[in-house]
Amino acid sequence: MSRLRHNYRIGLATVRGRSMFPTYRDGDRLLVLYGARPRAGRPHLVQPPPSATGARPLSIKRVEHRTDDGWWVLSDNPDEGTDSRIFGPIPYRDMVAKILVRIPRPIGRRRLRRE
Template identity: 45%
Template sequence: MLPTLRPGDRLLLRWGAPARPGDVVVARHPWQPGLLIVKRAVERRPDGWWLLGDNPRITDDSRAFGAVPPAGVVARAVLRWRPPSRTQPSRLRSALEWVGSAVRRTGPSAGRLARSRRLRAR
């Protein structure tokens, strides 16, 4: 899910919440039911949700396994928390930059214009 999510990011999830187009969701992988995946819900189709990662070069999403049944989408991400990096220098400027980017909303209203351009480009 780069660039939206990075390794080590934490998500505040709303379990059982209905997905909407543009939401970051947690779903069960259709081929490996014990595996949970984090993807963006792009659109609702007759056979389920079409899920895509934000990195177009990684194709481990609906382009590989098709639509995910609605019951397979188990949670919707509400908030992303990025813990401070231990490798960052402990300067005030670095701390202020981290605070500005540490917490972000993940729903459709967060960055709607940038995301809509990215989805149209595919």
């Protein structure tokens, strides 16, 4: 009997922009799982297709549903950023990583004083 092997890797991603506000804020750090299958309703790190002016950066989007051509993804904040309403479905190969959890920001960081 053969065993299935998955190439899962854990990584970190940093939120840039306001397209996923209020779920995530600019600067939030996220723990991600590379190679995980997308699930409807869950946020995912995706590689959007290039625009007319060039490549787009990796983006965090919420997976809506599967289509024949890939996954339909949307921003939580429709007034900011781009999503499948602009560029269509994300091909299966460009679904990069599942968002596992937001890493909490430190509370009450103190500045060290030099004496």
